[in-house]
Structures are given as structure tokens and as C-alpha cells.
Amino acid sequence: MIAYADFKIESLAYFSKKMPNHVRWVLQQIKSRIERLNALFRPVMHYNCSAHHEGTNMTEEASNISSDTAAYPWSKNEMFLFRAALAFAMRDYTNGEEFGVSDIHPCDETERVSFWFVVTRPNTTDLVDKGTVEMAIKKSRNRINGAFLLTDQTLEFDGIYPTLAAPVSPATPPWLIVFGVVMGAVSVGIIALLVYPLVQRKLKKNKDADDEDSDEETGVKTAEIGANDGIYNSMFSDDERFTQM
């Protein structure tokens, strides 16, 4: 019989895949986990889980992988990939300690793709403490996500919150650009509408000053307007041009 009495709630962590908009319910899960473990006797198939539950206050890493609504296909090969990814994360974090696939021990797998796991140092049975494992996972989170083609939202390590990506803030806020375009068009429009009639009126005034005489419309046609109908009599032409004194 395995004694779980020394199990500390604080030492549990879950690794579970979550669906979008998932609400965290870690503590409840932990409590129920404890209940379940205490209630059932499960023949332990895996290596380290049970042995290290007895009287140790070594922290243990527990994880659940749960598949999302698209029914992530889980198999032994996928589990192997997970262990390999985690071994990579450990190697990367500890800078060279040769963690192997055999050092990652999943246990208590359920029907649902969720399980616990512990990590041992290479070639020994010493457990790696939770803090180190967490830091390693945090560092290589992207790579682990990528291995499974999942995201922070669909693959979750309980207790390890993803560092939030900084929001994209472009150099010029886009709304200023739109504002600039709209206001530019409006200003040009206002100026155009105000200036155009003034310009028109000025042109008209000039035109008016030029042919003020022709406004009479009493039939007298000067040379500028309608004199081309008849025969041009050069005797009566405007000879001021020639006789300037």
C-alpha cells in the first residue's frame, strides 16, 4: 500500500492541455487528485512515481496532457516525443547535463491525455526539484509547443504560466494615419471650397473690367465682339496706335 499522507498539496503541478478561454481551476484539481489517489490503489506500472511518494518531501512534477476538441491523437509515440522534448528542455537549461528520454518518467496516465511526470538526474534516481524543471520548461516552452504543433492556449503546464507576449505596438499608431488622411482630405476640401469662388470672382471681375462697354447690348458691335460679320473698313480703324504724339 502506498502512503500518500506526506504528500504536500503545494508540490503538485499539473500539465494539461487546455481549450481556448479555459479558466484555471488548479486548486480544485489538486484536491480531487489527492482524493482520488487516496481512494484508489493503483498498481504502479511506472518506475519512480510510487517509490518517491513515500515519506519524501522531494517535490514531484505532475502533468496532465489533455487533448483538445480536435481530438489530438495520442499514442505511445507521442509520449516518446514528449519525453524527448522535455529531455531537450532539461539539457538546454542545465547546459549540458546529458538528460535522456529515460530520465523522464510519466505516471498515472488516464484515459484523458493527462499525466504526471517526474524527472531524474541522468544515470541516477535522484529527482530533480520542481523549481528547476519549471524553469527549464519556461525557457523552452516555445520548442515544446512547436514539437506538438500546439500553442500556449492548447497546451498547458499547470502551475507554469506562459509569459505573455508583448502586444504589438507599431511605430506610428495606425489610427493617426487614418485620421491624417481624413483630415487632410477635409482640410483640402474646405480650402478649395472657400478659395474657388473668390478666385472665380476675381477672374470675373477682370473680365468685367475688360469689356464693360459691351455690357450695353444696344447693338453696337465693336471690333472685339461682332464686327466680323461685315466688311472691315480699314479707314475707320483705330489709328490711335499709329498716331501717338
Place this chain on the structure above:
Amino acid sequence: MGKDAGPEERPKWDNKAQYLLTCIGFAVGIGNVWRFPYLCQIYGGGAFLIPYLIALVFEGLPLLFLELAVGQRLRKGSVGVWKTINPVIGGVGIGCLIVSFLVGVFYNTILAWVLWYFFHSFQEPLPWSTCPLNESRTDYNLECKKSTPVNYFWYRETLNITPDIEISGSVEWGMVICLASAWCIVYICFIKGIDSMGKAVYVTSTFPYLVLTIFLIRALTLPGATDGLLYLFTPDWQTLKNPRVWLDAATQIFFSLSVAFGGLISFSSYNEEKNNCERDAVLVGVINSATSLYASIPVFSILGFKATTALNACKDENILALTNHFEFSDQNITLQNYDYWYEYLNTTYPGKFQSLSLRECDLQKLLKQSVSGTGLAFIVFTEAVISMPGSQVWAVLFFVMLFSLGLSSMFGNIEGVLSPLNELKLLPRWIPKELTSAIICLISFLVALLFTLSSGNYWVEVFNGYVGSVPLLIIALFEIIGVIYFRGMKTFSDDIYIMTGKRPNIFWKACWMVISPLLLLVVFVAYVIVQAQTRPTYQAWNPDYEKFPETEQKLYPDWVFAIIILLCVVPVISIPLVALYQLLRGRFRKSSVGMELNPYDNDAFVTDTQEQKTQRA
């Protein structure tokens, strides 16, 4: 052209379509989209249409017909018309002027908000779809986490609202430039009076219908649309027994048609005299109500879609909780068999089930979350738009539609200010109309800077609730009294006969003489009683409130209450003041009543110089 010589000609519409589009645009405003569907929803869906249509027929159409007829016949703006009928009621026009100005000021602020959202819709992802991070970058901003990103964007990033109306905060610069843009756009459309405005209404009055149709088709194809529509239109006949329903229907029709602003009188005065204003009035009134109905269909489809999305999200959450807790393999519990599993697990493992404290996912409850006003446009709609594929397009279309709706109503407000101002001869003659419009827009902009303060939203609601309600009722009442009793039913019938070729039938006469004034009086009295029963309160956005994200209900402080009273009284104070002034003046000049008419005035004899000038032009 007659511009620099001789009397200035009254501007004219280019064609009838311009006139009708302008009137329809003035009547159809943002309220048709965000007020009517809300009323329909809370007053029992299809059943609300009955008091609404009754109010339209007995109150709305007669008032509309009256205003259009009076303007067209007397060919003057709102001040000139009442002065002509009888100088004693000249104050009605001044009241219209003040109301139009005050309404224009806060209405354009709403358009500034619409512009802000429009400018921000050109981003991917939309800025109201995610929460920003807090300073230490470890988690989302606390205020945003507690409420929703959409709420946060509206209250914090757009308005930067203070928790109380007394705390004024500082001027929001983003809002100031949006307000400036809004006033510039209004100015450019109004720069040449109705010449430029008449061209602008071709776009601003027709574009909303196009967008509404697009939204209608899109909304009807969204999942959950039918739920929303069913909820909207299922009649609940019990609500008809509630007198509040009739009161709200009457007030809604009244404010929706934009009567008593003076703008309609001015618009119809630019018509030619022989124009069938009866048909115009009926047309405008019917189109306004039809637009309200037409707009409520996509609004409610989208609300139904939003409720369904929220329901599915709620169910998904619960499914995840259940699957994790009871450790089923995935896909066992799905949205389809959710109810079955829910019941089964509840009955077989009640203890464990309760310990999960799952959220209650009820579609009816989600649909009941009714919103109107800015809440509908800037919170509910923007949230729905995020879930639609191609969000930016829908957001841009929606805000451009709102802007067009509001802009065409602003034209009526500005006209209601400019036209009386010209008639009162407050400004010297040599100032061109472009400059007058610019001055009015500038003054309105400066006054509206009040609404760009952090507490601006609260002030907009104060103005919206009190300027646009009681004074209009009083002005409309005096308008009917003025026409029917001062001008006389007989003279008015003759006027209509001259204009349309037939006298008004018994229905119109009965409405004008008895039914409409009575209805208005009842509505006014009931309105005042309802308002006076409780001390007015407002909903404040207070992040420190214990029930945050719910809004906190606060009482208006005394000085705000005094301002409210002022807003209700100042527009209508001119009516008794002018009446008193005219009566006193009449008493002193009782002997010289004929001094106005000069028996030696021969209009046929015009001086030579004037004739020459007109010929040359």
C-alpha cells in the same frame, strides 16, 4: 446672380429628391438604430409596435405635417415663421434655436466617438479584442481582466472615464482631435448652406441603408440569429397594460421624428410654394418608422449571435471543467450532448458536481441582457464584430454607417441654429454665410470640449436625457397652439389649399385641434411626473466598486441637478419672455397700430438704379 445687388434670394433645393433625402436624413438618426430595438425588446417585442404605430399616426404625422406646411407657406426659418404668425409666440423660434444648439453640441460628440472607433478599426487585431499587459508584463491589466477587453477599450482607452461626475479629470487629446475632425466634416458639408449640404445628403442619407442591408444579409447568416429575432419579435401582450409602454412609445416617436427643432421648418421653406407637403410628411414619417424596424432586424440578429457565442463559450468552459474533473477522454462531452451529460453527472455524482460550481449557461438570460445607446454600439456590437470573420471590414462599415446617420441629423441641427440666427439679424449683413457657419462650428466645438474631459460621458448623458426631452415637448405644444389658435384653423386650411390643392381632411383637423395637443400634454405631464418621482441617478464606471465590473449607481450632486433644471428651463424661458415683451410693447404702441403700413408705399415703383443693377446681373 443677385448676390451683390438687390434683396438676397432665398436658397432653393436643386430638386425634390434633395429635400426629401435631407428631411429623411434628419429624422433617421442614430436613435433609430440603438434606441428603437432596445425599446422593442424590453416592451415585449412585436407588441410594442402597436403603441408605436398609434403614436406615429396620431402624434408624429400631424406634427410633421404642421411643421412642413408652416415652413413652406411662410417661407421663413423657425424664428421668422412664429413672428409672422403672431409676434407674441416669437419665443418659440428662439427656443428652437437654443435646443438645436445644445443638441448639436452633444450629438457631435457622439459622432466624435464614432470617428475614434472608425480610425481604430484599421488595425489587426482590433484594439478592443485583447487586453493590454500590466506594467510588469506578467499578467493582463487588472481593470481589463475584471471586465472585458471591449469594456476596457471603451471606458479606459477611449473615454478615460473618472469614477464620478464631480471628478472632471483632464482633457483627452485623442478625443479632442476626433471632435475637431467631426466639426470640420460638419463644416465642410455645410459650408455653402444647403447648396453643399444638398449634395452631401445624397451620400449620407442613402449610405446607411446600403450598410444596413449588408449587415442584414450578413447577420441573418450568423449562427444564433434566429434566436435573437424570435426573442425580439415574440409579442408579449401583457406589456400593453403597462402605461410606461405607451409613454415610451409616444416619446420615442416624437424624438425620433426630430420635430420641434426648427430644422424641418427651415428645410421646407426652401421649397417652392406649390408642393404637396402632406405627401412629404407622410412619406418622411413612414420611412422613419420603417427604417427603425428595418434596423432592428440586423441588430437583433447580431445580438442573438452574440448570445449564442457567449453560450457556447460558457458551455465549453463547463465541458472542460467536467472532462478534466471526471477524467473522461476527450470528445465524450460535446456541445451537442452537453445537456445530457450535465444532467447525468449532476444526478450520479452530486457532491463532486457541486464542488465544481459551474456557471449557469442560459440562452434566455444572455438574450435578456438588453443594451441601448452607446452601450449597444461601442460595447455589444464591437464585441460581436470580433467574432465575425473579416472583423475590420464589418467594424469600418458599421462605424461609417453610424457616422452617416449622425451627420445627416447634424445638418438639421445646424440648420436649426443658422437659419434663426440669420433672421434675428444678430450678425451684420456683410458677413458671408461661410464665415457664419465657421463661427457657429467653432463656438460649438469650444463648448463641446466639456465633453472631452474624462467625465465627459456623464455630461453627454445629462444633456441627452434632459435637453432632448422636456423642452422639445413644450415647444411642440406651443407650435400646435400657435398654428391652430393664433393663425387659425381656417387660415391654415387655406394655406394648405394653396400649397397642395386640397384642404386638410377631417383626420388632420381632429388631430391638430384635439388629439395631438392632448397627447402631447399627457405625455409631458406623465414624463415630468415619472422623472420627478425619483432623484435622478447615473451609472458610473468605478474600478474600485466592490461589484465591479457592474456599473455603480450614483446620485447626481446638487450642482449637477441645478444644471439639469437650467437645461430644461432655459430653452423654453424665451417663450414667456418674448410673449411678455410683445404684450407690453403692444400696450404702449396701442395707438400707433397702423404705423407699420404706409398707404403711400407703391411696390410697383422701383428706383432706376436698382433696376439697372438687376438687369446687368
